[in-house]
Amino acid sequence: MYLTDYTYDELLDCASKAYGDNFGEFAAPVSSFIGDDLRVLELWHGPTCAFKDMALQIMPRLLSLALKKTGEDKTAYILVATSGDTGKAALEGYKDVDGVKIMVFYPEDGVSDMQKMQMATQEGKNVCVTAIKGNFDDAQTGVKKIFADPDAKAKLFDKGEFLSSANSINWGRLAPQIVYYISAYADLVTEGDISLGEKVDITVPTGNFGNIFAAYLAKCMGLPVNRFICASNSNNILTDFLNTGVYDRNRKFYTTISPSMDILISSNLERLLCYMAGAEKTKDYMEKLSKDGVYQVESEVLEKIKAEFSAYCCDEENCMETIKSTFDKYSYLCDPHTAVAVKAAHMYLDENGKGLKNIVASTASPYKFASDVLVSLGESVPEDLKQVLTKLASISKTEIPAPLEALFSKSVRFTKSVDKSHESLLGEVLAF
Ligand SMILES: *Cc1c(COP(=O)(O)O)cnc(C)c1O
Numbered sequence: 001m002y003l004t005d006y007t008y009d010e011l012l013d014c015a016s017k018a019y020g021d022n023f024g025e026f027a028a029p030v031s032s033f034i035g036d037d038l039r040v041l042e043l044w045h046g047p048t049c050a051f052k053d054m055a056l057q058i059m060p061r062l063l064s065l066a067l068k069k070t071g072e073d074k075t076a077y078i079l080v081a082t083s084g085d086t087g088k089a090a091l092e093g094y095k096d097v098d099g100v101k102i103m104v105f106y107p108e109d110g111v112s113d114m115q116k117m118q119m120a121t122q123e124g125k126n127v128c129v130t131a132i133k134g135n136f137d138d139a140q141t142g143v144k145k146i147f148a149d150p151d152a153k154a155k156l157f158d159k160g161e162f163l164s165s166a167n168s169i170n171w172g173r174l175a176p177q178i179v180y181y182i183s184a185y186a187d188l189v190t191e192g193d194i195s196l197g198e199k200v201d202i203t204v205p206t207g208n209f210g211n212i213f214a215a216y217l218a219k220c221m222g223l224p225v226n227r228f229i230c231a232s233n234s235n236n237i238l239t240d241f242l243n244t245g246v247y248d249r250n251r252k253f254y255t256t257i258s259p260s261m262d263i264l265i266s267s268n269l270e271r272l273l274c275y276m277a278g279a280e281k282t283k284d285y286m287e288k289l290s291k292d293g294v295y296q297v298e299s300e301v302l303e304k305i306k307a308e309f310s311a312y313c314c315d316e317e318n319c320m321e322t323i324k325s326t327f328d329k330y331s332y333l334c335d336p337h338t339a340v341a342v343k344a345a346h347m348y349l350d351e352n353g354k355g356l357k358n359i360v361a362s363t364a365s366p367y368k369f370a371s372d373v374l375v376s377l378g379e380s381v382p383e384d385l386k387q388v389l390t391k392l393a394s395i396s397k398t399e400i401p402a403p404l405e406a407l408f409s410k411s412v413r414f415t416k417s418v419d420k421s422h423e424s425l426l427g428e429v430l431a432f
Pocket of ligand 1: 050051052085086168205206207208209210211212260261337363364
């Protein structure tokens with residue numbers, strides 16, 4: 001129904017390559033149970049061990065094919081600013097793809113040791129990674145400035161290149177995410193856990209609102225879903241909005257152990273508003289947001305949203321406690337993002353009673369955040385990163401994911417760190 005510029009065979013070929021040997025046996029298994037009600041949909045069996053692989057393994061193949069189909073002879077130059085997960089997933093997705101090159105900027109002190117190692121050892125002929133002396137906002141602002149600089153555009157044009165982005169409002173990232181909600185439902189039917197047509201609830205740990213919006217689109221396409229449960233960490237702007245109709249970004253920003261959800265402006269929420277309130281009103285809300293940092297939807301819009309979505313948030317203490325109790329009670333090890341969702345799903349069950357099966361999206365491997373997971377389990381954390389992973393493996397009796405294990409034998413390729421000025425970032429972009 002989507003991406004109809006491609007033939008069925010082209011889409012099938014892209015999908016087979018995207019979700020083949022670079023994933024585990026199953027791309028998106030929904031096999032783990034937490035108690036009677038929760039079913040865990042694991043979205044982290046790809047090459048970077050986080051759910052962004054689900055979209056970023058197929059999107060580069062679609063882009064490369066589109067360049068060929070439209071006869072484009074310039075190279076698409078992908079620029080990414082990352083707080084950790086997106087950069088690595090984009091690098092893995094775009095490495096050695098025809099007609100494309102990619103540069104990733106990350107804040108020198110703003111990513112975890114594991115994330116830094118993942119990016120510094122990145123392979124591929126068409127990739128470059130640069131650290132910025134600054135925070136994520138500096139990286140993001142720097143990249144936006146390059147996109148808006150006509151002089152940069154002209155210089156790249158002369159080199160036979162044009163800029164493109166890989167951020168999460170790109171439809172090429174959203175469309176592939178619809179698929180695994182449908183496959184998860186089909187798997188539960190196949191296993192006899194639900195009957196065909198029976199409604200389920202879906203809980204998603206949410207940052208930019210892309211993953212949960214893809215689940216909503218699956219419902220629009222006919223998937224029998226009762227409610228969507230939006231789970232947030234201490235940055236609970238979405239919890240407040242979905243419960244009160246007021247979106248107010250004038251608030252404290254928290255740095256948490258679920259960093260991929262540390263976000264105050266959820267870009268894809270605009271898409272939901274467009275469905276619920278129409279384009280004109282949405283434009284109005286977005287203008288208010290950029291001018292005053294706050295908007296409020298009308299009560300009838302809020303009612304429509306509340307008919308589909310519930311929202312809960314979970315602070316750091318509850319997140320850590322959930323990692324421990326889920327492991328102790330159900331022998332299931334979650335990463336901090338997934339734990340926020342498990343907690344939200346339990347809060348929803350407590351308020352609304354049992355009944356429907358609840359598919360909880362698990363968005364990262366616990367090994368990607370191994371130190372925080374060890375602390376949550378009440379364990380000490382070894383100095384050496386490899387030891388941290390080994391210790392988690394022996395305590396949890398699970399295996400270190402192969403792509404993370406392999407990092408320790410790779411050589412470091414990217415060590416450059418630059419200051420955050422426009423000139424310096426642009427210099428890096430033009431030099432590569
Ligand atoms: C990006 C990310 C999220 C948030 O997903 P959105 O689509 O931005 O809402 C949650 N968990 C992990 C591990 C992520 O990398």
